[in-house]
Amino acid sequence: MTAKAHSDGATMQAQTGTHQYLTFLLAGEEYGVDILSVQEIRGCSSVTPIPNTPGYVLGVINLRGTVVPIVDLRKRFGLAAAEFGATTVFVVVRAIGLDRHRTMGMVVDAVSDVYNISPDEVKPAPDVGNAIDHDFVTGLATVDDKMMILLNIDRVMNSSVSEPLQTH
Amino acid sequence: MSSILAVDDSASMRKMVSFTLEQAGFEVVQASDGQEALRVAGEKAVDLVLTDVHMPGMDGIELIKALRALPDYRHTPILTLTTESSAEKKAQAKTAGATGWIVKPFTPDKLIGTIKMLLG
Amino acid sequence: MSMDLSEFLAVFFEECYEGLSAMEAGLLALDAGCTDAEAINTIFRAAHSIKGGSATFGLNEIPQFTHALETLLDQMRNGRCTVTRDAIDLLLESVDCLREMVDGTKAGTELNAKRIALVQRQLENMLSIGESASEPIASPAAKEHPSADKSNPSCWQIFFRPHAHMLQSGNDPYRLFRELATLGHLQVEADLSSLPSWVELKPESCYLAWKLWLEGELAREQILEIFQWVEGDCDLKVEKVEERADETQAQAESEVLGERQADIPNEVSSPSATGAKNERAGAGQNTGSIRVNIEKIDVLINLVGELVITQSMLNRFGEDFEQLHMNGLRDGLIQLTRNTRELQEAAMHIRMLPIGASFNRFPRLVRDLGNKLSKRVELSMSGENTELDKTVLEKISDPLVHLVRNALDHGIEAPEVRKAAGKPETGLLQLCAYHQGGNIVIEVKDDGAGLNKEKILRKAQEQGLVSASDTFSDEQVQNLIFQPGFSTAEKISDVSGRGVGMDVVRKNINDLGGHVQIRSEANKGTILTIRLPLTLAILEGQLVRIGTEIYVVPLTSIVESLQVEPTRVSSIAQRTGLYKLRDEYISIIRLAQVFHGHSHALDRGQLVVVEADNRRVGLAVEEMLGQQQVVIKSLETNFQPIRGVSGATILGDGRVALILDVPGLVQGCIDRSLTPIAA
Numbered sequence: 001m002t003a004k005a006h007s008d009g010a011t012m013q014a015q016t017g018t019h020q021y022l023t024f025l026l027a028g029e030e031y032g033v034d035i036l037s038v039q040e041i042r043g044c045s046s047v048t049p050i051p052n053t054p055g056y057v058l059g060v061i062n063l064r065g066t067v068v069p070i071v072d073l074r075k076r077f078g079l080a081a082a083e084f085g086a087t088t089v090f091v092v093v094r095a096i097g098l099d100r101h102r103t104m105g106m107v108v109d110a111v112s113d114v115y116n117i118s119p120d121e122v123k124p125a126p127d128v129g130n131a132i133d134h135d136f137v138t139g140l141a142t143v144d145d146k147m148m149i150l151l152n153i154d155r156v157m158n159s160s161v162s163e164p165l166q167t168h
Numbered sequence: 169m170s171s172i173l174a175v176d177d178s179a180s181m182r183k184m185v186s187f188t189l190e191q192a193g194f195e196v197v198q199a200s201d202g203q204e205a206l207r208v209a210g211e212k213a214v215d216l217v218l219t220d221v222h223m224p225g226m227d228g229i230e231l232i233k234a235l236r237a238l239p240d241y242r243h244t245p246i247l248t249l250t251t252e253s254s255a256e257k258k259a260q261a262k263t264a265g266a267t268g269w270i271v272k273p274f275t276p277d278k279l280i281g282t283i284k285m286l287l288g
Numbered sequence: 289m290s291m292d293l294s295e296f297l298a299v300f301f302e303e304c305y306e307g308l309s310a311m312e313a314g315l316l317a318l319d320a321g322c323t324d325a326e327a328i329n330t331i332f333r334a335a336h337s338i339k340g341g342s343a344t345f346g347l348n349e350i351p352q353f354t355h356a357l358e359t360l361l362d363q364m365r366n367g368r369c370t371v372t373r374d375a376i377d378l379l380l381e382s383v384d385c386l387r388e389m390v391d392g393t394k395a396g397t398e399l400n401a402k403r404i405a406l407v408q409r410q411l412e413n414m415l416s417i418g419e420s421a422s423e424p425i426a427s428p429a430a431k432e433h434p435s436a437d438k439s440n441p442s443c444w445q446i447f448f449r450p451h452a453h454m455l456q457s458g459n460d461p462y463r464l465f466r467e468l469a470t471l472g473h474l475q476v477e478a479d480l481s482s483l484p485s486w487v488e489l490k491p492e493s494c495y496l497a498w499k500l501w502l503e504g505e506l507a508r509e510q511i512l513e514i515f516q517w518v519e520g521d522c523d524l525k526v527e528k529v530e531e532r533a534d535e536t537q538a539q540a541e542s543e544v545l546g547e548r549q550a551d552i553p554n555e556v557s558s559p560s561a562t563g564a565k566n567e568r569a570g571a572g573q574n575t576g577s578i579r580v581n582i583e584k585i586d587v588l589i590n591l592v593g594e595l596v597i598t599q600s601m602l603n604r605f606g607e608d609f610e611q612l613h614m615n616g617l618r619d620g621l622i623q624l625t626r627n628t629r630e631l632q633e634a635a636m637h638i639r640m641l642p643i644g645a646s647f648n649r650f651p652r653l654v655r656d657l658g659n660k661l662s663k664r665v666e667l668s669m670s671g672e673n674t675e676l677d678k679t680v681l682e683k684i685s686d687p688l689v690h691l692v693r694n695a696l697d698h699g700i701e702a703p704e705v706r707k708a709a710g711k712p713e714t715g716l717l718q719l720c721a722y723h724q725g726g727n728i729v730i731e732v733k734d735d736g737a738g739l740n741k742e743k744i745l746r747k748a749q750e751q752g753l754v755s756a757s758d759t760f761s762d763e764q765v766q767n768l769i770f771q772p773g774f775s776t777a778e779k780i781s782d783v784s785g786r787g788v789g790m791d792v793v794r795k796n797i798n799d800l801g802g803h804v805q806i807r808s809e810a811n812k813g814t815i816l817t818i819r820l821p822l823t824l825a826i827l828e829g830q831l832v833r834i835g836t837e838i839y840v841v842p843l844t845s846i847v848e849s850l851q852v853e854p855t856r857v858s859s860i861a862q863r864t865g866l867y868k869l870r871d872e873y874i875s876i877i878r879l880a881q882v883f884h885g886h887s888h889a890l891d892r893g894q895l896v897v898v899e900a901d902n903r904r905v906g907l908a909v910e911e912m913l914g915q916q917q918v919v920i921k922s923l924e925t926n927f928q929p930i931r932g933v934s935g936a937t938i939l940g941d942g943r944v945a946l947i948l949d950v951p952g953l954v955q956g957c958i959d960r961s962l963t964p965i966a967a
Binding site: 180187239242248251285 | 295296297299300302303330333334336337338339341343344345347351455456457458459460463466467492516517520521
Binding site for chain 1: 486548594597870882883884921922923925927928930931932933938943944945946950
């Protein structure tokens with residue numbers, strides 16, 4: 001992810017309301033996150049597990065001297081677990097929360113592409129029978145005949161940071 | 169460029185005086201008490217000395233006496249920075265050999281004007 | 289004034305606070321019966337400095353108030369006013385009031401005019417009881433040029449004869465004439481009549497006199513003002529000439545301004561670069577210190593942290609290579625390790641301040657509190673120069689205040705009670721600090737009533753913390769006071785004892801990576817011992833392996849470590865593991881179980897015995913690895929606090945290792961089952 005992509009995205013958004021999204025694959029489905037949230041993409045590295053945290057928090061990694069937590073989105077969304085594959089990467093995002101910003105990473109099966117999606121292309125997600133918490137999804141978009149699930153990454157990540165658990 | 173030695177145990181006063189005089193084109197060296205002032209004065213002769221009276225260790229009066237004993241400083245203008253209520257101190261300073269005094273609070277213009285007058 | 293003085297104001301306010309602290313300390317010392325003139329002088333100087341500085345910076349209310357204060361102090365140091373207890377109390381009150389004024393001025397808020405007026409009146413009363421009037425303070429405006437009679441030009445004749453020694457004060461007649469010339473038209477005539485022969489001539493003496501005529505729109509005061517510095521060093525007569533000087537006089541003049549004494553000019557050597565400007569950290573001390581913005585220090589500390597990581601990374605490679613020609617590399621690495629350690633210690637020390645900065649509030653606090661509680665307490669402090677990290681210092685201050693308040697409120701008894709118990713009526717409270725190992729130890733000792741075991745147990749039972757049938761060691765009972773909501777005060781005074789105290793105190797200390805212990809003996813007294821790490825950025829850790837993961841145990845928590853002897857392992861109800869360590873049984877925490885949900889067989893591993901809050905516990909690990917310094921990385925920055933884990937670090941191989949929070953870990957295991965340790 002280059003700085004240029006960021007600034008292009010910001011400019012475009014300011015001008016037309018169109019967002020750029022980074023899309024990735026997770027259990028055969030396409031998801032998208034606003035590119036302005038994406039800090040970088042890292043290859044998989046060893047993750048240090050942390051006790052007393054939900055199962056979907058894999059642990060933490062060393063990102064150039066900073067300790068960054070990694071969330072397993074499959075587990076977070078209740079999808080079937082899978083081994084890390086050749087294309088599995090960590091997408092590092094900057095999640096904006098009520099109290100502060102957090103740098104966090106998520107495990108995705110593969111990164112797809114970057115798409116421009118304008119607001120009118122986004123349809124609301126039906127709120128019945130959703131596997132994923134409705135709050136996490138900002139909407140659905142169709143690109144190249146593929147359905148894309150647009151994530152509210154701030155909510156996804158910040159909700160992964162819960163109150164310290166009393167028991168393990 | 170004329171040089172001035174500013175002696176005061178208050179850093180804020182020293183800074184203010186330095187700043188004011190440097191703006192006016194003088195070179196200023198600082199000392200925070202009498203001992204340091206003597207040392208600095210000994211290293212390099214300045215054209216004028218400005219000193220507070222109440223300082224720990226060697227006070228202004230003692231400093232003036234000590235300066236006047238140095239060959240380079242027999243006739244150097246030495247001014248004390250004093251407040252209204254120290255008529256006694258003014259007299260002591262005079263006896264010790266001070267040239268005169270500047271009363272606190274003083275405006276920067278007054279300070280600069282007085283010094284320029286003394287240094288010609 | 290066109291100059292912007294705001295940057296100097298910040299320094300000035302700092303100096304005010306330091307001066308006020310010095311005054312307070314000095315006044316409290318006076319209270320103890322010391323009548324040392326130098327001590328009073330110090331207090332006076334501080335007040336004088338504040339007055340002068342605030343006037344110069346144009347903060348007008350402060351000089352007004354400080355003037356009365358300064359005058360009283362002046363009289364005390366001259367012996368014209370006696371140092372009474374009332375006077376000291378009033379002066380202390382004045383210091384408080386002045387501090388409030390400085391706060392208000394700094395923040396730009398309105399000052400408490402009523403309080404200021406009240407205290408000032410009291411000061412003035414005390415002054416009039418003593419000697420007679422202080423000189424009224426002249427407002428800055430009074431030094432303005434007296435309004436001259438500008439409408440009419442006037443002519444003045446001035447007779448000026450300097451005394452022989454006038455030149456020795458650095459006053460130069462020529463300079464005086466220059467000043468006069470700015471007022472109007474000046475003519476000068478020299479009188480050489482007193483010049484002795486060359487043989488008798490003393491170069492530094494003045495033998496000349498002058499007659500001067502000054503014409504212009506000016507008043508007598510203006511002329512006198514010019515001569516004010518040499519008043520007493522000369523004969524001066526100033527007369528107004530009613531008619532203008534006539535032609536004849538004008539002709540007779542010749543300017544003799546060029547005539548100068550040979551020795552007057554000063555030697556002016558060409559100025560070289562200015563000398564070092566020494567800024568002092570404290571008024572009245574020349575410690576050669578410098579103020580630095582703390583963010584700069586933190587940048588430095590972070591860089592040193594990175595260096596430590598890099599160096600340990602390189603060390604790993606150094607260990608792997610065996611070849612001979614790698615010796616140079618190895619030597620280099622040893623050197624690097626030493627350099628890094630020294631640099632890191634130096635960087636750490638920059639952030640350190642003496643604990644006296646925190647201790648110095650206590651004399652006042654103890655005095656006021658003692659008065660309020662009608663108890664007599666003597667405070668003794670030692671080790672004020674012991675240094676610790678600034679952040680730790682700031683965070684330990686409130687807990688310390690709480691402990692001192694507790695000691696005064698609950699510890700030290702009322703004078704009658706003490707007398708009945710055969711103790712001196714004045715209680716003793718001791719604060720001391722010293723370095724031990726890599727820590728700073730702070731002790732709060734009182735010779736009061738001590739902890740009452742029965743009372744505590746009863747209260748704990750009432751609160752449902754323990755059941756009546758349990759037996760406890762003295763240590764365990766004393767530790768009960770650290771439970772939340774615990775307080776045995778019969779009535780809750782507003783001083784302490786609302787029960788929010790001891791558990792918060794302990795938590796604060798633990799959060800800093802420290803420990804607190806309490807030892808008490810009924811009727812003899814209580815000692816609270818606080819142990820804190822010297823730095824928050826780096827810690828000495830013992831690396832341990834549990835499964836595939838590496839964890840760091842802070843060395844300060846470790847009491848000892850040993851190989852597990854299976855025969856010493858036993859259990860209670862098949863659940864809680866116990867280890868027989870010499871004569872006592874300690875609980876075993878299987879970290880693998882706690883962290884990973886599965887455990888290894890105990891007989892294969894090692895036991896790290898740690899101490900937390902007077903309690904010893906054994907941590908079961910698979911393998912002990914090396915000891916090293918680790919740089920503490922926060923988990924909270926991007927994640928959240930985790931129970932049992934105080935932070936993370938990055939090892940030499942780039943992996944993240946978690947740092948154990950020993951007290952939190954122990955407490956967490958206990959929460960689920962408060963099992964008393966059998967004696």
